[in-house]
Amino acid sequence: MSFKGVALVTGAGYRKGHSTVAVNDISVSEDLQSLVKEIQQRGRASSIHAADVSQDAQVKQMIEAVVQKHGSLDVMVANAGVVGPPGMEIADVTVEEWDRVMNINARGTFLFLQIRWAADG
Template identity: 45%
Template sequence: MDHKGVALVTGAARGIGRAIALRLAEDGFDVTLNDLESSEEHLKTLAQEITQKGRRASVIYGDVSQETDVRSMVDSAVHKLGSLNVMVANAGISSQVTPIQDVKVEEWDRILGVNIRGVFFCYKYAAQQMIKQGRGGRIIGASSITGKQGEGQAAPYSASKFAVRGLTQSAAKDLGVHKITVNAYAPGATSTPMLDSVVENMDGGAAFREAWIKATPVGYIGMPSDIASIVSYIASKEAHFITGQTISVNGGMYFD
């Protein structure tokens, strides 16, 4: 398989991030994997899977909400694998199920710190590196179905995911002249450890899961590989004329 370049995937240890990293490796990218140091074993196992596919992998730990960590991630990808061609700002965290009147400012800051501040840092430092390389690139962020239709009892999370859409549109206009496209993906209910955690920690969680399934015309919750498939396309050369978009991958739960 031809070498397509180097991708950096944040939040790669589990769920959607893991699926994206594997798919990009299958597509021909070498991959730098990022997550918190507490995910060391998961990242090492993932790196081994990628090398077994015939691609190179590197691991760097860091917190996307910290600017110096994100700068180091980009530098590490370039130093170890030679360049940066695709940035996938996937890392994100879910908020507690809480009505707006009860949301604590600490919870607000925690969610937005990772879900939008972290994406901003990824976009910024990926853009700097790609401009320096002069060969264009693909920058991709994680929004959500709740970034297109606000969800009750999830104000911090919904706000952060709406913000990713605005950031993506703005960055696309800034970076198009450099042949860098900027897009985002907006998953619906997807079978991941994050979703399982939300369901387990809410009253009537099982009923909510069933309601999600019933609200989805295709009749089932998505898998991480379903999200990875759209990332694969918008990371490809064929997607050069798509930018500033946030693409829903939700089984038709909401139309937009």
């Protein structure tokens, strides 16, 4: 089976998005550029869209940019996520660190889906 649509994968900076066309991470890294180049070498169009998925304006702009560049957005994989400091006891985690994790992992996924759903009408 060959998928011919346009997909957007958040959190692709760690090379999790090998079958994607549009990839996202909070910033453009060498790994992300390498991933896009690899996709393009396989004969597929690809683009990078840096955005913080916990920020609704950035998510909206990213989705609009993907649709404008590729003509559609058929599949979204909300893959962005972070963990708190490794090995830290829950009693030592600050409220700010907890909020950061939840804003990216939960709020980011919610925004991604809500904004795309609203764009479809």
